[in-house]
Amino acid sequence: MDIAHNPIAPEDAPATPAEPPVILRADYKPFPWLLPETKLVFNLGLEKTRVLASFKVERNPAAEASNELRLNGDSLTPARVTVDDVTVEDYVMDGPDLILTVPGDSHTIMIETEIDPSANTTLMGLYASNGMLCTQCEAEGFRRITFFPDRPDVLSTYWVHMSGPKELFPVLLCNGNKVAEGESENGQHFAEWHDPWPKPSYLFALVAGDLVANSAPFTTMSGREVECNIWVRAEDLSRTDHALASLHHSMKWDEETFGREYDLDLYNIVAVSDFNMGAMENKGLNVFNTKYVLADPDTATDADYDGVEGVIAHEYFHNWSGNRITCRDWFQLSLKEGFTVLRDQLFSQDMRGEAVKRIEDVRILRAAQFPEDAGPLAHPIRPDSYREISNFYTATVYNKGAEVIRMMRSMAGLERFRAGTDLYFNRHDGEAATCEDFIKSIEDGAGLDLEQFRLWYRQAGTPRVKVRQETARDGLTLTLSQTVPPTPGQPDKQAMPIPLRVAVHSRATGQIGEEQLIVLTESEQSFTLPMAGPDPVVSINRGYTAPVVIEHDVPLEDLGFLAAHDDDPFARYEAMQQLSVGHLVAAASGELDETQRAAGKTAIGDALAAILTDEALDDNMRGELMLLPSETYLFEQMASGARLADPGAIHAEREALKTALGTMLKRELEGLYARTASVGFDDPTGRGARKVKTQVLALLAASDPEQAAGMAAQQFDAADNMTDRQGALMVLCGIESPQRADALKAFFDRYTGNDLVIDKWFTLQALAPHADVIDHVKALAEHDDFTIKNPNRVRSLYMAFADNPAGFHDPSGDGYRLIADLILALDPINPQTAARFVSPLGKWRRIEPKRAAMMKAELERIAAASGLSRDTSEQVTRSLEG
Ligand code: PHE
Numbered sequence: 001m002d003i004a005h006n007p008i009a010p011e012d013a014p015a016t017p018a019e020p021p022v023i024l025r026a027d028y029k030p031f032p033w034l035l036p037e038t039k040l041v042f043n044l045g046l047e048k049t050r051v052l053a054s055f056k057v058e059r060n061p062a063a064e065a066s067n068e069l070r071l072n073g074d075s076l077t078p079a080r081v082t083v084d085d086v087t088v089e090d091y092v093m094d095g096p097d098l099i100l101t102v103p104g105d106s107h108t109i110m111i112e113t114e115i116d117p118s119a120n121t122t123l124m125g126l127y128a129s130n131g132m133l134c135t136q137c138e139a140e141g142f143r144r145i146t147f148f149p150d151r152p153d154v155l156s157t158y159w160v161h162m163s164g165p166k167e168l169f170p171v172l173l174c175n176g177n178k179v180a181e182g183e184s185e186n187g188q189h190f191a192e193w194h195d196p197w198p199k200p201s202y203l204f205a206l207v208a209g210d211l212v213a214n215s216a217p218f219t220t221m222s223g224r225e226v227e228c229n230i231w232v233r234a235e236d237l238s239r240t241d242h243a244l245a246s247l248h249h250s251m252k253w254d255e256e257t258f259g260r261e262y263d264l265d266l267y268n269i270v271a272v273s274d275f276n277m278g279a280m281e282n283k284g285l286n287v288f289n290t291k292y293v294l295a296d297p298d299t300a301t302d303a304d305y306d307g308v309e310g311v312i313a314h315e316y317f318h319n320w321s322g323n324r325i326t327c328r329d330w331f332q333l334s335l336k337e338g339f340t341v342l343r344d345q346l347f348s349q350d351m352r353g354e355a356v357k358r359i360e361d362v363r364i365l366r367a368a369q370f371p372e373d374a375g376p377l378a379h380p381i382r383p384d385s386y387r388e389i390s391n392f393y394t395a396t397v398y399n400k401g402a403e404v405i406r407m408m409r410s411m412a413g414l415e416r417f418r419a420g421t422d423l424y425f426n427r428h429d430g431e432a433a434t435c436e437d438f439i440k441s442i443e444d445g446a447g448l449d450l451e452q453f454r455l456w457y458r459q460a461g462t463p464r465v466k467v468r469q470e471t472a473r474d475g476l477t478l479t480l481s482q483t484v485p486p487t488p489g490q491p492d493k494q495a496m497p498i499p500l501r502v503a504v505h506s507r508a509t510g511q512i513g514e515e516q517l518i519v520l521t522e523s524e525q526s527f528t529l530p531m532a533g534p535d536p537v538v539s540i541n542r543g544y545t546a547p548v549v550i551e552h553d554v555p556l557e558d559l560g561f562l563a564a565h566d567d568d569p570f571a572r573y574e575a576m577q578q579l580s581v582g583h584l585v586a587a588a589s590g591e592l593d594e595t596q597r598a599a600g601k602t603a604i605g606d607a608l609a610a611i612l613t614d615e616a617l618d619d620n621m622r623g624e625l626m627l628l629p630s631e632t633y634l635f636e637q638m639a640s641g642a643r644l645a646d647p648g649a650i651h652a653e654r655e656a657l658k659t660a661l662g663t664m665l666k667r668e669l670e671g672l673y674a675r676t677a678s679v680g681f682d683d684p685t686g687r688g689a690r691k692v693k694t695q696v697l698a699l700l701a702a703s704d705p706e707q708a709a710g711m712a713a714q715q716f717d718a719a720d721n722m723t724d725r726q727g728a729l730m731v732l733c734g735i736e737s738p739q740r741a742d743a744l745k746a747f748f749d750r751y752t753g754n755d756l757v758i759d760k761w762f763t764l765q766a767l768a769p770h771a772d773v774i775d776h777v778k779a780l781a782e783h784d785d786f787t788i789k790n791p792n793r794v795r796s797l798y799m800a801f802a803d804n805p806a807g808f809h810d811p812s813g814d815g816y817r818l819i820a821d822l823i824l825a826l827d828p829i830n831p832q833t834a835a836r837f838v839s840p841l842g843k844w845r846r847i848e849p850k851r852a853a854m855m856k857a858e859l860e861r862i863a864a865a866s867g868l869s870r871d872t873s874e875q876v877t878r879s880l881e882g
Pocket residue numbers: 136138139276277278279280281314315337393
């Protein structure tokens with residue numbers, strides 16, 4: 001049968017496409033067929049690539065028998081299909097999938113397809129980027145290359161033959177080891193690759209292009225030598241040393257910390273400019289967004305260096321947590337992602353200091369995951385249903401998933417946790433596993449009872465823990481009560497086990513109390529703790545042991561004590577945050593009179609003064625303590641309970657606090673600036689100095705913009721590194737001053753042609769708390785260097801803008817319209833990236849009524865558009881339903 005007889009051909013399709021089907025976790029069934037080996041032959045061309053896939057299918061004894069062989073496809077037409085070497089005409093197309101009826105026990109299937117990578121703007125499957133070819137197959141991109149059982153529980157070994165014009169594609173890379181290569185006629189050449197490790201199709205990768213490598217071998221714990229290569233365009237080679245060093249550090253760390261050794265003789269990383277996400281852990285051939293590979297001091301900030309190190313580690317760690325043990329189905333995504341995020345966080349803690357990294361990770365959780373948990377897109381870390389799996393690569397699955405496993409680690413202790421992960425790796429090596437398999441392994445290996453703990457996998461929503469304290473005869477009695485808020489589809493929640501590290505200090509004597517771990521398991525429960533002396537001050541959720549919100553009325557002087565003296569660095573940070581959050585939320589809600597307002601500012605000013613001048617503090621930590629809570633976080637805090645958020649009031653109050661602090665602490669800030677500005681780039685304390693310096697400018701910018709603009713312009717001109725330069729430009733971007741335009745122009749001219757730095761140029765302007773930011777963004781969208789086809793560029797302008805409350809929440813509603821217009825324009829080009837812009841609008845239910853109505857109207861306008869992708873339509877529908 002040919003495609004014209006397809007019963008679900010486009011001409012028969014209904015005018016309004018039905019809602020995409022909902023996939024349920026409960027419906028999982030193993031695939032009826034096994035595919036022990038897959039052979040792929042690629043004839044590569046930018047506009048035309050032919051793919052010949054052949055594989056043997058055998059009945060899967062663990063599955064219900066069926067004569068149906070469903071091969072997933074997406075935007076593909078079969079050019080030829082054979083079963084046991086006989087051409088088949090009567091295959092059936094079920095939507096995008098190809099269905100064969102195969103009655104016997106074992107068959108050889110061969111399928112030929114033809115694709116146009118240059119026309120592929122979705123960046124899923126095989127696509128062209130900067131003249132090279134590359135692939136992205138997670139989660140369901142392989143089905144855009146060939147018809148295949150494109151599901152993570154079908155594991156196969158791959159043998160790949162790739163050929164193409166040598167001049168265009170001098171380098172041909174694939175998973176595993178290269179087993180042959182050579183030249184053929186007409187300037188063509190070929191390479192053959194074999195990956196001995198069975199893998200699901202989402203881990204397949206291929207790259208063909210004009211690339212050079214930075215290489216250095218790594219010797220594993222058993223003495224094997226692994227060739228490590230970072231492949232980039234020739235002009236980028238000088239910026240790859242940090243990536244390569246990070247890879248070696250990761251390999252060593254995983255051996256030492258989790259006992260995991262690398263399992264191939266080759267590890268390739270390729271940097272591409274057009275990529276939807278950060279990077280991808282394809283077996284032996286990681287494909288990376290250039291943003292997480294390239295770094296040198298002139299073009300990358302200290303934070304960019306950390307990003308490279310963290311993502312290189314993350315993808316490397318997937319080799320065990322993801323590739324050797326993969327996921328049974330996509331509902332188990334957190335099995336690989338939550339665990340791997342935890343592993344990369346622990347690695348970065350070891351590389352650059354535990355305290356600061358922990359604070360950064362909590363900040364990310366609160367900025368990205370808390371809003372998700374509180375909004376219409378809330379879902380458990382192991383979701384129960386989805387329409388488009390790409391929408392579930394979320395902060396919940398990744399970051400909350402990591403927190404959940406971190407809690408297991410805290411409860412087990414490091415040694416027993418390691419016994420648990422050892423058991424997991426040994427028990428499930430080579431399998432497609434479930435979250436339940438992981439929990440059971442930790443239970444058995446670490447000797448923990450995780451029965452009730454499993455709720456963390458099932459229930460969405462951020463638990464809130466209310467703390468009451470009472471001095472008793474034998475110590476301090478803490479009464480803790482928890483609630484887990486209702487979330488879509490989950491109106492009623494059960495009490496969760498919540499591990500909390502606590503200590504009780506004494507404010508009168510300054511004595512620091514001894515820490516212990518308590519686990520709250522009931523809705524309400526009391527604990528009696530030893531006191532260190534009179535005037536007890538409770539330090540709770542130290543190190544942020546549990547991803548919860550603590551509700552505790554702490555007097556200002558106790559918060560001041562904790563901020564200055566707590567022995568747990570996270571607790572110090574938290575006390576500073578609480579001081580500011582308490583003040584700002586109350587002020588923005590109109591709950592403070594002038595006296596209270598002034599008292600709040602004074603308390604924060606006093607605490608900050610102590611931090612600015614504390615000589616025992618390292619500047620990296622000082623920088624964390626100086627950071628005011630973000631407007632997004634304040635939005636979350638204000639919108640909890642019955643209150644609605646008012647972004648205008650939050651912005652105004654936060655700016656007012658900055659002005660007050662800048663004025664109050666002028667002398668301390670200037671002193672700190674003078675000290676840190678004189679520290680050289682290569683000084684061991686240089687990094688902390690750079691961090692503090694720009695924060696000083698940001699505070700001074702609010703109290704004395706002219707002075708700050710002068711200092712920032714000077715820092716900008718004198719900078720010998722990107723951290724100082726970007727920091728200065730960021731401050732200038734928020735100030736209406738002549739230096740602003742000059743610095744922006746100088747920056748642009750200096751870095752013309754460097755995409756990653758030009759991204760910064762877009763971001764700094766879109767993020768600025770400038771009165772005209774909406775007009776700036778509209779003008780930037782018309783700039784010659786803006787393109788909607790490159791996800792980094794789109795994010796650099798529009799994600800930054802959506803993160804800028806002063807612009808996005810402009811009372812006119814123009815910010816909402818701008819983002820909705822972007823979604824509509826981007827959806828036909830790159831649905832995955834378009835769908836990620838829906839969630840900012842999805843906050844409408846928690847915001848004051850005027851803005852809420854405008855946000856909702858924009859969502860409805862998107863929903864009414866015809867031909868929306870499954871990605872965007874799912875997010876918009878959920879955001880409107882709530
Ligand atoms: N699996 C990748 C990671 O977390 C993320 C990713 C998902 C990349 C989907 C591309 C597409 O490392």
